[in-house]
Amino acid sequence: MDGGPQKPAVGWENGMLAPVDRLRTERADSPVPGLVEGTEPGAGQQSAMFVHAQSFEDLTAEAEEDVEREAELDESGEPSEDLKVLVGEETIEKQHNDDIPPERGTKEEDVSSEAWRSHRKHVFVLSEAGKPIYTRYGTEEALSSTMGVMMALVSFVEAEKNIIRSIHADGCKVVFLAKSPLVLVGVSRTCQSDKELLRELQYIYYQIVSLLTLTQLNHIFQHKQNYDLRRLLAGSEYLTDNLLHRLDRDPGLLLSAVTCLPLASSARDVVSASLQAAKAKNLVFSILLAGDRLVTLVRKKDQFLHHIDLHLVFNLVGSSSSSREGEGWTPICLPKFNTAGFFHAHISYLEPASELCLILVSTDREDFFNMSDCKQRFLERLSKRSAYQAMKEALKCPSYSVEQVGIPELRHFLYKSKSSGLYTSPEFPAIYQSDEEQERMMGLYQDLHSHLHHPTRPLRSFYRCSETENLLAWVTSGFELYLCFSPLGTKALAHSAVNKLLKWIRKEEDRLFILSPLTY
Amino acid sequence: MSAMRVDAKVVMLGKESVGKTSLVERYVHHRFLVGPYQNTIGAAFVAKPIQVGEKVITLGIWDTAGSERYEAMSRIYYRGARAAIVCYDLTDSSSFQRARFWVKELQNCEEHCKIYLCGTKNDLVEADRSVRQIDYHDAQDFAEEIGAQHFETSSKTGINVDELFQKIAEDYNSTAFQYMTAEETGVDLGLKKDSYFYSCCHNN
Numbered sequence: 210m211d212g213g214p215q216k217p218a219v220g221w222e223n224g225m226l227a228p229v230d231r232l233r234t235e236r237a238d239s240p241v242p243g244l245v246e247g248t249e250p251g252a253g254q255q256s257a258m259f260v261h262a263q264s265f266e267d268l269t270a271e272a273e274e275d276v277e278r279e280a281e282l283d284e285s286g287e288p289s290e291d292l293k294v295l296v297g298e299e300t301i302e303k304q305h306n307d308d309i310p311p312e313r314g315t316k317e318e319d320v321s322s323e324a325w326r327s328h329r330k331h332v333f334v335l336s337e338a339g340k341p342i343y344t345r346y347g348t349e350e351a352l353s354s355t356m357g358v359m360m361a362l363v364s365f366v367e368a369e370k371n372i373i374r375s376i377h378a379d380g381c382k383v384v385f386l387a388k389s390p391l392v393l394v395g396v397s398r399t400c401q402s403d404k405e406l407l408r409e410l411q412y413i414y415y416q417i418v419s420l421l422t423l424t425q426l427n428h429i430f431q432h433k434q435n436y437d438l439r440r441l442l443a444g445s446e447y448l449t450d451n452l453l454h455r456l457d458r459d460p461g462l463l464l465s466a467v468t469c470l471p472l473a474s475s476a477r478d479v480v481s482a483s484l485q486a487a488k489a490k491n492l493v494f495s496i497l498l499a500g501d502r503l504v505t506l507v508r509k510k511d512q513f514l515h516h517i518d519l520h521l522v523f524n525l526v527g528s529s530s531s532s533r534e535g536e537g538w539t540p541i542c543l544p545k546f547n548t549a550g551f552f553h554a555h556i557s558y559l560e561p562a563s564e565l566c567l568i569l570v571s572t573d574r575e576d577f578f579n580m581s582d583c584k585q586r587f588l589e590r591l592s593k594r595s596a597y598q599a600m601k602e603a604l605k606c607p608s609y610s611v612e613q614v615g616i617p618e619l620r621h622f623l624y625k626s627k628s629s630g631l632y633t634s635p636e637f638p639a640i641y642q643s644d645e646e647q648e649r650m651m652g653l654y655q656d657l658h659s660h661l662h663h664p665t666r667p668l669r670s671f672y673r674c675s676e677t678e679n680l681l682a683w684v685t686s687g688f689e690l691y692l693c694f695s696p697l698g699t700k701a702l703a704h705s706a707v708n709k710l711l712k713w714i715r716k717e718e719d720r721l722f723i724l725s726p727l728t729y
Numbered sequence: 730m731s732a733m734r735v736d737a738k739v740v741m742l743g744k745e746s747v748g749k750t751s752l753v754e755r756y757v758h759h760r761f762l763v764g765p766y767q768n769t770i771g772a773a774f775v776a777k778p779i780q781v782g783e784k785v786i787t788l789g790i791w792d793t794a795g796s797e798r799y800e801a802m803s804r805i806y807y808r809g810a811r812a813a814i815v816c817y818d819l820t821d822s823s824s825f826q827r828a829r830f831w832v833k834e835l836q837n838c839e840e841h842c843k844i845y846l847c848g849t850k851n852d853l854v855e856a857d858r859s860v861r862q863i864d865y866h867d868a869q870d871f872a873e874e875i876g877a878q879h880f881e882t883s884s885k886t887g888i889n890v891d892e893l894f895q896k897i898a899e900d901y902n903s904t905a906f907q908y909m910t911a912e913e914t915g916v917d918l919g920l921k922k923d924s925y926f927y928s929c930c931h932n933n
Contacts (some may be wrong), residue, residue, distance in 0.1 A: 440797055441797055442798065443745060443796050443798070445796070529769075539771020556770075575805060
């Protein structure tokens with residue numbers, strides 16, 4: 210009803226608005242798709258939590274700076290001869306994308322086997338000297354000649370003062386990303402666009418930088434061009450594997466957004482305030498996670514966390530399930546913040562059996578005991594309050610079912626508030642419970658997403674019917690919305706559902722989003 | 730939980746995948762986790778009280794990552810440590826080379842740190858003697874040469890694990906009188922400044 214609008218009114222008069230200076234209407238109860246950025250359901254009331262919250266374009270923009278120098282080699286170009294080495298000849302046999310691929314390749318896989326070739330998506334990382342650094346499937350050693358060919362392709366085109374961007378052949382896309390001193394190559398059979406693939410390669414690049422810093426990376430290769438980087442990355446392969454898995458599965462990485470644990474705003478505010486109170490001189494970010502969901506994030510004034518950096522932190526925490534009793538202390542570079550140096554992250558679970566993980570990011574590597582102390586202060590403060598119990602209760606149902614929205618034909622949706630960089634989405638309904646179905650669903654969303662974010666012909670809305678479901682995607686200056694309906698729905702129904710859904714999200718926004726992020 | 734007091738800092742060192750985390754898991758939580766190998770990210774800290782005679786001594790155990798990537802950071806973990814458990818894998822001779830490296834590092838930088846040389850995965854060599862790559866006597870000789878204690882442990886069966894940490898606590902207790910001075914009474918995690926940890930970091 211009118212839950213949202215009252216509290217912020219004070220803030221608005223004080224001029225504590227989010228960056229947009231455009232005219233703001235009241236936070237309407239019945240938001241319409243024409244809403245201005247900053248007033249859509251889920252928009253933060255005081256200030257944004259992330260930098261460039263709507264930064265899908267930021268992420269890919271870098272790669273597009275040299276568009277004019279683009280050299281796209283198509284099937285007729287000569288390098289496709291070399292390509293056969295990479296992807297194999299598959300003109301005769303019919304390749305079905307829905308062939309179930311082996312989930313996670315064992316490292317011992319034979320790289321000359323058909324099974325290896327038919328993986329849906331390969332990712333390779335190599336140094337500019339052509340030395341293998343990472344492969345998603347198989348071992349790096351076995352691929353040194355293949356990677357040599359990749360580097361040859363890159364240098365061949367570079368010699369002509371050009372840049373190789375992608376090769377399309379045989380239903381296969383080969384995408385190149387040169388990020389000196391590394392070269393990343395993606396080979397995909399999915400229907401993702403080049404831009405989407407490039408975005409994924411960027412993530413992998415940032416993952417590597419987050420472990421080493423770009424400064425160290427440059428330093429190493431300046432001293433020794435043919436350095437074997439695997440020595441330094443030893444043991445981190447599973448982080449990259451997991452990140453690739455997330456890229457296939459996690460809508461947050463697709464939307465460049467983060468989802469929150471549904472929690473009553475009163476409880477969330479208490480948790481945030483307790484975190485805010487447990488500050489220290491060098492503490493920059495305090496992040497409380499419940500699994501893959503954000504409970505709250507408190508940051509130093511004027512310091513913003515980029516969602517890519519946050520996803521890297523999620524990946525780091527999610528990948529190390531080992532000891533939940535101890536306290537972790539690890540250097541981490543947040544590449545979107547600064548590629549030159551390390552932050553130091555104190556990682557601990559609030560209770561051994563709990564999903565609640567607290568990450569305290571400090572600038573000082575000697576700060577372990579200070580951070581440990583911050584955590585204690587936070588816990589002491591929080592445990593006295595009922596909000597702690599409320600939060601633990603909320604953990605029992607970290608998601609919600611789409612039925613609660615009350616739109617009969619609606620099966621699933623993704624809603625992203627652009628100004629806050631947060632998204633919400635119900636759990637997958639029973640028909641999409643299997644891994645294959647979820648991946649297929651994500652594939653459909655990826656496809657919609659790439660239509661809305663097409664580099665030259667972006668669409669504002671897109672409706673698509675298929676035998677299994679009907680889909681609608683809609684982007685405005687304030688939000689991005691992706692809906693999945695049963696195949697029996699109609700287009701008119703889909704459009705009327707948008708308004709109904711927005712209304713519902715507005716009603717629930719206190720619970721689904723972080724409306725009042727805090728700073729120290 | 731608050732203001733945990735740590736008497737002795739203990740650091741785990743050694744090549745990756747020798748089983749440092751497993752050793753700590755076994756000692757602190759009395760369990761052995763089977764499953765895919767997961768390497769430690771950065772380092773993990775855990776405090777564990779241990780009974781020595783009449784007294785209770787709290788060991789602050791730093792389980793460090795073995796990866797070379799974190800080598801530059803390792804100093805902050807072993808600085809001021811009273812004991813270092815330098816681990817090597819009984820079935821991997823290269824891990825013993827790495828152990829020698831850590832011993833040298835400690836001898837150069839932390840003269841007050843007692844070294845405990847620890848051969849891990851003893852259950853594997855018990856099951857099949859041919860997989861042993863590090864001879865017991867070679868390791869024993871090396872330990873004597875550097876004035877270290879030597880243990881062969883198995884985190885899977887738990888053999889020698891408690892003995893190792895008990896020995897560390899006892900050694901700490903008996904030498905504590907010699908080294909202990911007024912300001913070196915251990916680390917109070919509840920305090921921010923002037924703790925042992927800070928005073929030793931800051932004059933570095």
